[in-house]
Amino acid sequence: MRQKLTPLSEWARREDIPHSTARKMVAEGRIRAQKIGDRWYVVEDIPEDAIKGGMVLTLFTHAGGAGKTSLARDLGFELASRGKRVLLVDMDPQANLSAWLGFEDVGERDTVLPVFEGADLPAPKGVYPNLDLIPSHVELARGEVSLSREPHNTFALRAALNALRERYDYILVDSLPSLGSLAATAALAADGLVVPVELSRKGVQALGTVIGVAEAYGKALMRMRLWSGRFFVFLVVPTHAEGTARDREVLRLLQERLGEKVPVAPALSRRPAVYREAQTRGIPVQLVGSPEVVAELRGVADLVESLVKKRLEEVGV
Ligand SMILES: Nc1ncnc2c1ncn2[C@@H]1O[C@H](COP(=O)(O)OP(=O)(O)O)[C@@H](O)[C@H]1O
Ligand SMILES: [Mg+2]
The missing domain is CATH 3.90.105 (Molybdopterin biosynthesis moea protein, domain 2)
Known part of the structure; x- marks a missing residue:
């Protein structure tokens, strides 16, 4: 080392x-x-992640509908349009990310499933310039079964993605709404977690659990000298904001719970029509044509980029 x-x-x-x-x-x-x-x-x-460059971030929370998949798609698109080489990895057997980007007709061998069965990752598919995807398929759910039979494969995804760090600046892994073994695999493949939190009491409650789980993952990776950061939650992104007094109260609660430890991004506003249109047209939400949406996602991407820069400086490479 x-x-x-x-x-x-x-x-x-x-x-x-x-x-x-x-x-x-x-x-x-x-x-x-x-x-x-x-x-x-x-x-x-110097941990392995720092040496090889390329940052692996997993969109993680067991709360469904928090905005993981939307953020993976849109943050990926934003970073790619800045010239960063981005790989999206769909780890959810529901395969929303894949469907929303027009990859519905894929076979199970096109997914990450082979890595849980001792084989290599498939070649990623090109979506836009600088933006590639390893899609998902409903049969990816079988990963859960192979992981319970062969728990050592929990680290197989991390190993497989490590080999891709030189080809990509960002690898964004879209996890599923669970805390089971597939989700653990997705989290343990990362250098940090991006946690979307719906601005509601339920959202904030879920965050408490995520923080606890993230701490355990971070400690495990640190003991294995695979990771050296301080807080495994890399960024919290409030979503579905409506700008109400109640939202502000929930944001305050959120900040209180996180303290200084974890950065909180500017909130993404709830815009059902725009997001629905993005889904039906199979495009990132920025391409629907709302300047406010574009600006919000730029804000999140700016923060991600500055946090990555800071982190690389901290580890001294
Ligand atoms: N800012 C938003 N405004 C309105 N609807 C949104 C917004 N972000 C996401 N959605 C919608 O909410 C639903 C859940 O989002 P999704 O990204 O699938 O969350 P998750 O992956 O965490 O389950 C989707 O139908 C999505 O289009
Ligand atoms: Mg999802």
């Missing part, structure tokens, strides 16, 4: 530990450090 050296003072600042405590930790051998000249450096492993 590649390593990097971080000056002890800088490391202590980053970890929010007094410098004297950090010195003590070095003296007691509690952190790996090395003296070069007269300065101490902390020796840190």
